[in-house]
Amino acid sequence: MIRALLDAHGARAARLVEFAEDVRSGLLARPKTLPPRWFYDAVGSALFEAICQLPEYGVMRADDRLLRRHAPDVAARLPPVTLVAELGSGTGRKTRAVLTALAGRSSLTYRPIDVSATALERCRRELSRLPGVRVDALEADFLAGLRDVAGARRDGERALVLFLGGTLGNFERAAALDFLGAVRATLQPGDALLLGVDLLKSEDRLLAAYDDPAGVTAAFNLNVLARINRELGGNFDLRGFAHEARWDACARRIEMHLRALRPQVVSVPAAGVRVAFEEGETIWTETSSKFAPEELPELAAAAGFRVEAEWVDAEWPFAECLWVAD
Ligand code: AVI
Numbered sequence: 001m002i003r004a005l006l007d008a009h010g011a012r013a014a015r016l017v018e019f020a021e022d023v024r025s026g027l028l029a030r031p032k033t034l035p036p037r038w039f040y041d042a043v044g045s046a047l048f049e050a051i052c053q054l055p056e057y058g059v060m061r062a063d064d065r066l067l068r069r070h071a072p073d074v075a076a077r078l079p080p081v082t083l084v085a086e087l088g089s090g091t092g093r094k095t096r097a098v099l100t101a102l103a104g105r106s107s108l109t110y111r112p113i114d115v116s117a118t119a120l121e122r123c124r125r126e127l128s129r130l131p132g133v134r135v136d137a138l139e140a141d142f143l144a145g146l147r148d149v150a151g152a153r154r155d156g157e158r159a160l161v162l163f164l165g166g167t168l169g170n171f172e173r174a175a176a177l178d179f180l181g182a183v184r185a186t187l188q189p190g191d192a193l194l195l196g197v198d199l200l201k202s203e204d205r206l207l208a209a210y211d212d213p214a215g216v217t218a219a220f221n222l223n224v225l226a227r228i229n230r231e232l233g234g235n236f237d238l239r240g241f242a243h244e245a246r247w248d249a250c251a252r253r254i255e256m257h258l259r260a261l262r263p264q265v266v267s268v269p270a271a272g273v274r275v276a277f278e279e280g281e282t283i284w285t286e287t288s289s290k291f292a293p294e295e296l297p298e299l300a301a302a303a304g305f306r307v308e309a310e311w312v313d314a315e316w317p318f319a320e321c322l323w324v325a326d
Contacts, residue, residue, distance in 0.1 A: 020232055020270050032284070042116075077309055083108060083159040083160070084109070085146055092126060098162065100130060113142060159191040160193070161187065184304040199312070234268035254288040264276070
């Protein structure tokens with residue numbers, strides 16, 4: 001018990017150091033950037049849940065619909081799965097249908113991996129009630145967590161990795177391929193990946209999804225500055241920045257930025273930085289790449305997978321891809 005508490009304390013301290021390093025290097029870079037992983041503290045995670053309820057943002061509803069409708073097909077297309085690892089599980093809300101379908105064939109261990117201890121606790125509480133499912137949560141980054149899960153794997157276990165919700169889009173395109181290759185490297189031939197990918201759609205639809213009229217996405221974006229103030233002693237004045245969503249048609253991605261509304265100087269003592277902003281200068285906080293359906297088989301092959309099946313939502317173009325490790 002004491003060991004577990006010390007480990008959790010150590011993990012949190014290490015995360016704070018990483019946050020400070022990312023803030024320092026991001027604010028000193030040109031253009032200024034902040035990695036999107038820092039959006040998700042308790043406030044940011046709650047705001048993200050609110051985004052998922054917005055009529056303009058269809059990503060999660062599409063993912064949910066596909067998972068509910070096709071979970072039995074996923075189970076039927078794979079040999080009995082005994083180990084399920086989920087990257088960025090959050091509270092595991094989306095995962096219930098898949099686990100239920102898989103556990104109907106053989107009992108399994110579910111390893112949700114997330115950086116939010118609060119979300120993992122909720123996930124454990126909710127999903128450990130499912131018959132035939134043992135939940136063993138892991139507070140870690142995606143790949144570090146997945147490598148731990150792979151290292152602890154027993155002989156003969158057949159694994160399925162879930163990477164849902166379109167989070168792959170939050171990598172730059174080249175980094176997305178590297179990431180998928182790294183996931184593949186943790187798997188054995190015959191293991192599978194269930195991957196949710198947000199597809200290209202009209203610019204108007206995308207801009208409304210990432211700059212909603214109720215201002216929820218704006219609050220989500222600005223919260224990263226509030227988090228820097230709370231955790232690293234920064235003095236960002238949130239009223240001095242505005243949320244901005246841009247569509248880059250060439251790179252096929254939405255970019256989220258925070259635009260300085262006036263010239264200002266900001267200090268973040270725990271990150272050891274003091275930075276000046278010109279009026280109109282932005283911090284690039286997130287990329288959300290959108291994929292063409294034709295790109296997906298190429299991506300699968302380049303990362304070392306074959307496409308087993310793919311389901312696309314009719315209301316909000318979004319693909320649920322079932323890939324098997326070659
Ligand atoms: C988590 N991720 C898939 C979301 C996305 O659509 O890129 C994050 C998000 N950012 C703004 N709205 C939602």
